[in-house]
Amino acid sequence: MINNVVLAIFMIIFYFQVADAFTIGDTLPQGEVRKIKDQFNLSFYCKYGICVVVNSNYSDRFVDIPDPTGNIRHYIAYTCTYDEIKKNACPSTENINGKSVSLECKNNKDCLSDKCVDNHCVFNDEAPMEHCDDIYVPDFFKGGNSYMHCGKPYRDTCTYNNECSSKECLKEGICNMQTKSPNEGQCIGTSIGLGSVLIFVIVIITILCICLNCYCCKAMETRKY
Numbered sequence: 001m002i003n004n005v006v007l008a009i010f011m012i013i014f015y016f017q018v019a020d021a022f023t024i025g026d027t028l029p030q031g032e033v034r035k036i037k038d039q040f041n042l043s044f045y046c047k048y049g050i051c052v053v054v055n056s057n058y059s060d061r062f063v064d065i066p067d068p069t070g071n072i073r074h075y076i077a078y079t080c081t082y083d084e085i086k087k088n089a090c091p092s093t094e095n096i097n098g099k100s101v102s103l104e105c106k107n108n109k110d111c112l113s114d115k116c117v118d119n120h121c122v123f124n125d126e127a128p129m130e131h132c133d134d135i136y137v138p139d140f141f142k143g144g145n146s147y148m149h150c151g152k153p154y155r156d157t158c159t160y161n162n163e164c165s166s167k168e169c170l171k172e173g174i175c176n177m178q179t180k181s182p183n184e185g186q187c188i189g190t191s192i193g194l195g196s197v198l199i200f201v202i203v204i205i206t207i208l209c210i211c212l213n214c215y216c217c218k219a220m221e222t223r224k225y
Contacts, residue, residue, distance in 0.1 A: 026053040027066065033132050036148045037118050040181040043165075044132040045112060046150065051132060058177065061094055061103060063112060075112040076121045078103050079129070081155065090120045123156045131165040133178035144182040151175070188207060 013033040033044050033051045047065045054060045075106035080090035093100045104119040105111050111121035113129050131153035134146040151165040152158055154177040160169045164175035
């Protein structure tokens with residue numbers, strides 16, 4: 001009986017966590033994005049105060065974001081550094097779903113960074129791209145908490161941690177990728193911890209109910225005499 005109760009509680013918790021998940025391409029006002037908590041491996045690109053859910057591993061080469069008038073704008077998200085362009089190390093095409101797709105830009109408006117140099121989108125120091133990541137905070141009972149932080153994307157230049165969406169500026173002066181999230185071991189530990197607490201509570205309640213029942217029975221017997 002106790003095992004069934006514990007299992008039911010875990011299923012309810014799991015349902016509410018999954019029901020609150022986001023999918024690639026979802027759009028939200030940036031103000032709402034900053035309020036998101038306890039979501040993991042969640043990333044956004046933002047422009048004009050509107051954010052769109054993207055892959056947290058930066059695998060998206062393009063991103064579609066509504067402009068202030070509501071029209072969907074298609075941008076090149078793949079961004080190079082000036083050094084890569086000088087060394088001819090910035091790719092012009094990429095194979096996507098079996099098709100060769102151009103990554104070259106014709107003008108600044110083609111780039112999410114708003115800067116096109118030699119037909120390649122480059123990081124823009126004057127108006128940095130805005131990227132948002134979930135920042136993972138370990139927590140034994142919940143498997144970890146998280147909050148959203150917005151800043152420069154992976155590989156953009158930085159001096160301080162807070163400049164980066166990952167809140168991690170490497171010693172090389174570039175933003176790192178946000179990769180921290182609850183691992184399987186932490187989830188198992190969390191489940192054991194929650195299970196132990198729930199079982200303890202159920203046992204205490206059961207003992208109290210038994211004691212109360214015994215007390216009531218004795219009270220009734222006393223009244224008979």
